[in-house]
Amino acid sequence: MNTEQRSTPTLDTLTMPQQTDLPDGVIPFYGTAKAPERRPSRTKLGYDILMLLLLLVDLALILTDTILTSGIAHSLAQWLNLSAVLVNYQQNYHDSIATIGGFFTLFWLGELLVRWGLAIYARTYYRWFFFPFVHWYEVLGVIPALRILRLLRVVVIVRRLHRLGIQIVPQRWIQSAQFYYHVLLEELSDRVILTAIDNFRTQLHQPTGKHGQLLQQTIAANRSQIETAILELLRRELTPRLQAALLAEQGERLSASVGAAVEQALDDTPELRKYLKLIPIAGGMIESQIHSVGRSIGKQVTTAINQHLFADETLDGLMRAIAHGISQIDTTHPQVQTLVAEVVELSLSAFEEQIKIQQWKHRQQLP
Numbered sequence: 001m002n003t004e005q006r007s008t009p010t011l012d013t014l015t016m017p018q019q020t021d022l023p024d025g026v027i028p029f030y031g032t033a034k035a036p037e038r039r040p041s042r043t044k045l046g047y048d049i050l051m052l053l054l055l056l057v058d059l060a061l062i063l064t065d066t067i068l069t070s071g072i073a074h075s076l077a078q079w080l081n082l083s084a085v086l087v088n089y090q091q092n093y094h095d096s097i098a099t100i101g102g103f104f105t106l107f108w109l110g111e112l113l114v115r116w117g118l119a120i121y122a123r124t125y126y127r128w129f130f131f132p133f134v135h136w137y138e139v140l141g142v143i144p145a146l147r148i149l150r151l152l153r154v155v156v157i158v159r160r161l162h163r164l165g166i167q168i169v170p171q172r173w174i175q176s177a178q179f180y181y182h183v184l185l186e187e188l189s190d191r192v193i194l195t196a197i198d199n200f201r202t203q204l205h206q207p208t209g210k211h212g213q214l215l216q217q218t219i220a221a222n223r224s225q226i227e228t229a230i231l232e233l234l235r236r237e238l239t240p241r242l243q244a245a246l247l248a249e250q251g252e253r254l255s256a257s258v259g260a261a262v263e264q265a266l267d268d269t270p271e272l273r274k275y276l277k278l279i280p281i282a283g284g285m286i287e288s289q290i291h292s293v294g295r296s297i298g299k300q301v302t303t304a305i306n307q308h309l310f311a312d313e314t315l316d317g318l319m320r321a322i323a324h325g326i327s328q329i330d331t332t333h334p335q336v337q338t339l340v341a342e343v344v345e346l347s348l349s350a351f352e353e354q355i356k357i358q359q360w361k362h363r364q365q366l367p
Contacts, residue, residue, distance in 0.1 A: 045164070051111075052157045052168075055150055058104045062147055065097045101147075108150070109142045186358070193355050197348055204341055216332070227327035234319040242315060262298035 067073055068089055077086040112135070120128045132139045137156075141149035158168045219226065329336060 045166075048157050048161060052154060052161075054104075054107075055154050055157075058101070058108075058147075059151060059154070061097055061101060061104075065094065065101070069094060101144075105142060105144060105147070108138070112138055112142060190355050190358075194352060197352050197355075201345065201348055204344060219329075223327045227323045230326050231319055231323035234323060235316070239312075239315050239319065258298040258302040260298075 068086065073086060074083075077083045116131045119125060119131045125131060125134070137149045137152040140146045141153065161168055
């Protein structure tokens with residue numbers, strides 16, 4: 001019976017290689033984690049500089065040959081009366097440049113395979129086939145039709161040298177490139193957003209558009225949140241105002257009016273006065289006391305009713321019923337859809353005005 005237990009691989013063991021076998025200058029690839037910067041050896045540094053120079057020569061030859069063999073160069077040569085020079089290049093030098101480019105392609109392919117083998121030997125990556133995926137731009141750059149991707153390797157090497165303190169590209173050029181990159185990115189994103197707003201506004205004003213269905217689905221999915229928001233608003237704004245109306249002179253005025261109305265009702269009851277007259281001596285006194293008691297009862301009843309109506313429990317139940325009724329509003333009603341469309345239109349217009357502000361103009365501009 002085999003008692004040896006196998007350990008279950010974890011995320012760390014799948015993404016992080018053993019660091020004990022890494023040679024100097026090799027930066028391991030840990031997925032999205034950033035490896036700490038270490039200054040490479042002079043050999044690695046010199047190798048990067050040599051590869052940078054070879055890449056620049058290769059790209060210069062590719063760019064020169066591409067331009068001189070294009071139709072634009074032919075038209076420009078005819079305009080400048082340099083057709084003989086261009087024909088001489090195409091007949092005597094084009095094949096040589098193409099041959100040199102082929103040798104460069106073979107060189108980059110061999111160099112890529114050697115580095116892949118070294119990465120496998122040094123266990124730089126967890127799996128041996130990770131290398132071409134990490135260096136995809138180099139793999140594609142080996143293809144003659146995609147030789148322009150070798151420029152990405154130039155960018156990678158220059159960036160690595162800049163991190164090590166070796167200034168290849170002037171800092172002013174880098175700042176200018178970053179500035180215009182952000183300008184281009186902002187302008188493109190603004191155009192996309194404004195186009196999307198116009199499309200949405202067009203659909204919003206179409207009678208057969210889907211904005212009504214979208215409105216219904218949105219409200220139906222958020223009725224409970226709408227009810228809660230309305231209830232909190234009513235509790236904060238309407239309840240204190242109603243209770244203040246009871247404490248102010250309106251409540252006392254209402255009590256006095258109801259008391260006077262009860263007293264007037266007693267006066268307008270001839271049967272009561274008829275029966276009181278049958279009581280000798282005390283009839284008038286009793287009539288006066290009945291009027292006073294009626295007025296007091298009217299005031300007390302009104303005050304009690306007001307206190308009950310404006311109590312916290314009563315008002316809270318009323319506010320709940322109002323909030324629930326508003327949240328169950330019929331979204332298919334034309335007036336509701338018109339109101340929502342106007343609110344959305346105003347919101348879109350405000351958002352559109354904000355997008356049209358070119359933020360890059362408010363930043364520090366390059367001299």
